[in-house]
Amino acid sequence: MSVRVQAWGIIASVLADPDPSGAAVRQRLSNSLDENPGVPERALLEYLLETRRSDANTVETLDSARKMRLQPAALPPKLAEQVDAIRSMSRISALLxxxxxxxxxxxxxxxxxxxVVGVEALSRFVSDDGAAAELWFAEAAAVGLGANLEFSALGSAAAAARDLPRDLYVSLNISPTSCLDPRLPDLFQHIDLPISRIVLELTETISDEExxxxxxxxxPLRERGLRIAVDDTHSGAGALSRMVHLRPDFLKVSRDVIGGVDNDGIQRAMVACLVDFAGQIGTTLVAEGIETAGELKVLTELGISAGQGYLLGRPSVRPRDWASWNTTVDLDGLKRHLVGPEQSIRISPPADPR
Known part of the structure; x- marks a missing residue:
């Protein structure tokens, strides 16, 4: 669904909340809609900013203190840290x-x-400062709301996935710590996406303690059909040993490894070793960040099973793009069209897909 359609869905859910304590909030959102006719995403942004400004009395008090020229440097370090934590909790709570x-x-x-065999779900946030998604997740984790935000993102992605071709798997990013949250099994009971289509892509290394x-x-979730993906940045003898034991369904090979593989013998040898390693443990290799037809050609020849990147397809919020992903694409034709025998074209990163 488009950003506008998603915005209308969020607005409808907020306005339909019967809780009397939220009447003032719903009225503010309704007023914002009146002030921004036909532009629900702008109304939603105005509502979010207003909520963030008025969410906590503590934050309002601190704002008043700042107007009275109480400088941040005047606060004791420990208190300053508490102030930052309160502000972060207010921002993340308002977002949720x-x-x-x-x-x-x-x-x-x-x-x-x-x-196309699958998709990776990528979170997009409407924010006043244009903060990247990873910054929101990092801030949430720092104040103990990381799992809350991750589960919210998983639910949103699962809802949007209803418009995807049904033969595609959906890769959802999650931290190993959130996988330990007892709410995770319940999540799969309350979303429409079958667990057999879900791949949990771990965003961090699994610690020895966890x-x-x-x-x-x-x-138990894997026994029900859930699949796991890890990336090659989880290196080191200990991590490789655990990977052999875990036997993830997918191993994501990063841009750091595949970039320039068509021109660098060492990179090519590294990818060849990963192909052999993946074959030995029964894991599917997915190359991330494919940007040139030369890279695509060599990766295919080396036996990489799957790939994603700007050359093959950019992230999109548009269902009309998703619907086209159930058709076969002539990658050989793409390579012939983009490059000659001695030529390679680099694709620049796209603008924000919103």
Whole structure:
């Protein structure tokens, strides 16, 4: 669904809340709609900003103190940290209450079959300062709301996935710590997306302290059809040993490894080793960040199973783009069209897909 359609859905859910204590908030949102006719996303942004400004009395008090020329440097360090934490909690709480989460999907191609096999869900936030998604998640984790925000993002992505072709798997980003949250199994009971179509893509390394707990928490879900993806940045002998034991369904190979693989013998040798390693443990390799047809050609020849990147498809919030992803794409034709025998074209990153 488009950003505008998602915005209308969020607005409708807020206005339909029967809780009397939220009447003032709903009135502010209604007033913002009247002031921004036909532009629900702007009204939603105005509502979010107003909510953030008035969410906590503590924050209002601090704002008043600042107007009285109380400088941040005048606060004791410990108090300053508490002030920052309160502000972060206010921002994240307002974000969660407003459900200000959008979802973009990026296609993942099976390189041998030359067709889309899955998508990665990417969170998009409407914010006054244009903060990137990773900053929101980092801020939420710092104040103990990381799992709340991750689960909200998972729910939003699962709802948007209703408009995807049904034969595609959906890769959802999550931290290993959130996988330990007892709410995770319940999440799969309350979303329409079948667990067999879901891939949980771990955003961080599994710590030694959490590894046993992680395996105990995730194995019952894997038995029900859930799949796991990890990335190659989780390196080191200990991590590789755990990966052999975990046997993830997908190993994501980052841009740091595949970039320039068509021109760098060492990069090519590294990818070849990963292909062999993945074959030994029964894992599907997915190359991330494919930007040139030269890279695509070599990765396919080396036996990389799947790939994603700006060359193959940019993240999109538009259902009309998603609907086209169930058709076979002539990657060989794409390579012939983009490059000659001695030429390689680099694709620049796109503008914000919103």
């Amino acid at each position: 209450e407003s459900q200000m989460l959008m979802t973009a999907f990026q296609p993942i191609y099976g390189l041998a079959a030359q067709t 590894y046993a707990q992680f395996v105990s928490a995730i194995n």
